[in-house]
Amino acid sequence: xxxxxxxxxxxxxxxxxxxxxxxxxxxxxxxxxxxxxxxxxxxxxxxxxxxxxxxxxxxxxxxxxxxxxxxxxxxxxxxxxxxxxxxxxxxxxxxxxxxxxxxxxxxxxxxxxxxxxxxxxxxxxxxxxxxxxxxxxxxxxxxxxxxxxxxxxxxxxxxxxxxxxxxxxxxxxxxxxxxxxxxxxxxxxxxxxxxxxxxxxxxxxxxxxxxxxxxxxxxxxxxxxxxxxxxxxxxxxxxxxxxxxxxxxxxxxxxxxxxxxxxxxxxxxxxxxxxxxxxxxxxxxxxxxxxxxxxxxxxxxxxxxxxxxxxxxxxxxxxxxxxxxxxxxxxxxxxxxxxxxxxxxxxxxxxxxxxxxxxxxxxxxxxxxxxxxxxxxxxxxxxxxxxxxxxxxxxxxxxxxxxxxxxxxxxxxx
Numbered sequence: 202x203x204x205x206x207x208x209x210x211x212x213x214x215x216x217x218x219x220x221x222x223x224x225x226x227x228x229x230x231x232x233x234x235x236x237x238x239x240x241x242x243x244x245x246x247x248x249x250x251x252x253x254x255x256x257x258x259x260x261x262x263x264x265x266x267x268x269x270x271x272x273x274x275x276x277x278x279x280x281x282x283x284x285x286x287x288x289x290x291x292x293x294x295x296x297x298x299x300x301x302x303x304x305x306x307x308x309x310x311x312x313x314x315x316x317x318x319x320x321x322x323x324x325x326x327x328x329x330x331x332x333x334x335x336x337x338x339x340x341x342x343x344x345x346x347x348x349x350x351x352x353x354x355x356x357x358x359x360x361x362x363x364x365x366x367x368x369x370x371x372x373x374x375x376x377x378x379x380x381x382x383x384x385x386x387x388x389x390x391x392x393x394x395x396x397x398x399x400x401x402x403x404x405x406x407x408x409x410x411x412x413x414x415x416x417x418x419x420x421x422x423x424x425x426x427x428x429x430x431x432x433x434x435x436x437x438x439x440x441x442x443x444x445x446x447x448x449x450x451x452x453x454x455x456x457x458x459x460x461x462x463x464x465x466x467x468x469x470x471x472x473x474x475x476x477x478x479x480x481x482x483x484x485x486x487x488x489x490x491x492x493x494x495x496x497x498x499x500x501x502x503x504x505x506x507x508x509x510x511x512x513x514x515x516x517x518x519x520x521x522x523x524x525x526x527x528x529x530x531x532x533x534x535x536x537x538x539x540x541x542x543x544x545x546x547x548x549x550x551x552x553x554x555x556x557x558x559x560x561x562x563x564x565x566x567x568x569x570x571x572x573x574x575x576x577x578x579x580x581x582x583x584x585x586x587x588x589x590x591x592x593x594x595x596x597x598x599x600x601x602x603x604x605x606x607x608x609x610x611x612x613x614x615x
Contacts, residue, residue: 204221204224204225204228207224207228207253208224211249211252211253211256213246213249214390214393214394214397215387215389215390215393215394216389216390216393217382217386217387217389217390219380219382219386219387220381220382220387220390223250223379223380223381223382224250224253226377226379227250227253227254227257227379228253228257230254230377230379231253231254231255231256231257231258232257232258232259233258234348235376235377236329236348236349236350236351236373236374236376236377237251237254237350237351237376237377237378237379238314238351238352238353238357238374238375238376238377238378238379239251239350239351239352239353239378239379239380239381240352240353240354240378240379240380240381241352241354241380241381241382241383242354242383242427242429243354243428243429243431244384244428244429244430244431244432245381245382245383245384245429245430246381246429246430247312247352247354247381248267248310248312248352250352250379250381251267251308251310251350251352252265254308254350255307255308255310255348255350258308258348260306260307260308260348263304263306263307263308264303264304264306264307264308265304265307265308265309265310266300266303266304266307266308266309266310267310267312268281268282268300268309268310268311268312269312269313270311270312270313270314270315270316270317271312271313271316272313274601274602274605275318275602275605275606276605278317278318278321279320279321279324279337280293280297280299280337281299281300282299282300282301282321282324282325283299283301283302283324283334283335283336283337284296284297284298284299284301284302284336284337285297285299285336285337285338285339286336286337286338286339287338288338289336289337289338289339290337290338293337293338296336299334299336301328301334301345301347302343302345304347305345305346305347306346306347307347307348308347308348308349308350309347309348309349309350310350310351310352311325311349311350311351311352312351312352313352313353313354314351314352314353314357314374315353315354315355315357315360315365315366319365319366319367322366322367322370323367323370325349325370326367326369326370326373328345328347328349329349329370329373329374330373332344332345332346333345349374351374357371357374357375358371383426383429384426384429384430384432384433385425385426388422388423391421391422391426391433392413392418392421392422394430394433394434395413395421395433395436395437398433398434398437398438398441399411399437399440399441402437402438402441402442403441406441406442408441408442409447410447411440411441411444411447411448411449412447412448412449413448413449413454414448414449414450414451416450416451416452417449417450417451417453417454419451420451420454420455420458421454424458436457436458439457440454440457443457572611575607575611576611576613578597579593579597579604579607579608579611579613580613582594582596582597583613590604590605590608
């Protein structure tokens with residue numbers, strides 16, 4: 202089929218070589234049963250490509266379903282995809298068919314495939330290899346004939362190196378890769394897309410059609426568009442509704458372009474080294490460094506206080522404020538309680554004489570268990586937000602799904 206006819210049928214605007222090549226690959230692979238992996242940033246229109254492949258395939262009269270793997274909780278995604286038997290888990294009051302059963306003979310589009318849990322990835326690999334699956338809570342093997350189209354906005358090969366995505370599944374999905382270009386890589390299409398969106402919204406909201414002057418058009422073309430076509434469409438809608446002038450200038454356009462995106466042009470922090478510590482590994486690395494630095498500072502501070510208590514004249518050499526020296530002298534073991542020269546025995550620590558008692562000064566070693574600290578932070582966050590997991594996860598900087606898994610792992614009662 203002609204590429205231009207495909208564009209007209211599915212409402213695709215643009216003539217960039219990268220876009221045309223991606224469409225050409227989609228058309229060529231459509232009439233096969235090969236697995237397709239669509240790569241591209243968020244907002245480039247990956248789902249449209251999956252619809253094109255299904256519509257041009259021999260399965261076009263059979264069901265098509267799009268599943269967002271990142272939006273399904275880890276504890277229920279197996280049931281959603283493969284179904285479950287009655288009583289297989291709490292809340293399973295009846296048998297349920299999964300997507301691979303209801304879409305038999307059709308196409309299933311797995312968006313955000315990189316967010317799929319490792320256990321579910323193993324089940325999916327079996328479906329791709331043999332066409333077989335087992336419902337949750339069942340031992341009966343069932344067959345399905347479903348074409349899988351996957352999409353991701355993440356580097357799956359990098360995630361395989363981090364142990365977060367199965368390498369065998371990656372190569373099985375990547376039979377035919379299609380890369381949808383980012384909007385900033387097809388700048389010649391930006392004015393065409395903006396014009397199409399602005400006309401559509403002018404008709405929708407019964408407002409005059411807007412025009413861009415040369416300065417505004419250049420600003421639009423050179424903007425980074427991190428949200429790609431979706432973000433451009435939102436900006437066009439805002440201008441169509443809020444602009445008071447029919448002709449939009451460059452100054453007017455700046456009011457609608459989010460300034461915070463300019464910060465993204467700064468150099469990025471170096472990525473952490475690959476590891477296989479699980480989804481919470483990066484948070485563990487940060488926490489470990491934080492508590493290690495805290496422990497180091499506290500230990501040094503204790504040593505300094507103890508030296509000053511033994512020899513108050515040291516405080517003057519460190520430029521201490523008199524008020525600070527007074528605080529040090531009011532420490533539980535005051536200067537008058539300490540012998541002028543604390544005796545030592547061999548290489549052991551100094552002996553402090555207080556109230557006619559002999560105590561050995563010891564350093565208290567703080568716990569460095571990352572698991573304990575994680576649990577403590579999670580409990581505090583839940584108490585702070587009165588048990589609301591969504592708010593607690595946002596405060597902790599992790600996903601709600603990760604928090605749910607950690608609650609089970611640490612046996613934390615909500």
